[in-house]
Amino acid sequence: MNYLMLRLFARPVLAIFGSLFLYITLAYWLPQKFTASPIFAPLGAAIQENAGFVPLALFLFGTAWCVANGYRLWRWSIGEEPCCPRCGMMMEFRTGRYGTYLRCIRQNCRGKLDF
Ligand SMILES: [Zn+2]
Numbered sequence: 001m002n003y004l005m006l007r008l009f010a011r012p013v014l015a016i017f018g019s020l021f022l023y024i025t026l027a028y029w030l031p032q033k034f035t036a037s038p039i040f041a042p043l044g045a046a047i048q049e050n051a052g053f054v055p056l057a058l059f060l061f062g063t064a065w066c067v068a069n070g071y072r073l074w075r076w077s078i079g080e081e082p083c084c085p086r087c088g089m090m091m092e093f094r095t096g097r098y099g100t101y102l103r104c105i106r107q108n109c110r111g112k113l114d115f
Pocket residue numbers: 084085086087088089104105106109110111
């Protein structure tokens with residue numbers, strides 16, 4: 001179960017914390033580095049003025065990804081999501097040479113489902 005949590009929520013949580021790091025970089029760190037130069041100071045001010053959009057988009061994307069994976073986890077727990085035929089773990093969509101298929105998200109399990 002812990003592996004499942006890590007597999008489902010590590011990347012969305014990383015995106016959320018990355019958005020905070022990106023906001024700090026764009027709003028405070030980068031303009032502060034640009035203030036010494038007379039040429040780049042207006043650029044730093046412009047970056048600081050518009051620093052909110054990209055981190056906000058990344059934050060909302062990470063939050064929506066968390067909600068979507070939580071919804072998939074809930075559907076799997078009540079038996080609505082397809083399960084691995086070998087171990088019963090959640091499945092994920094993959095695209096291969098012969099089209100789309102479902103693959104087990106457990107690392108060393110080779111469980112597959114074709115459509
Ligand atoms: Zn499996």
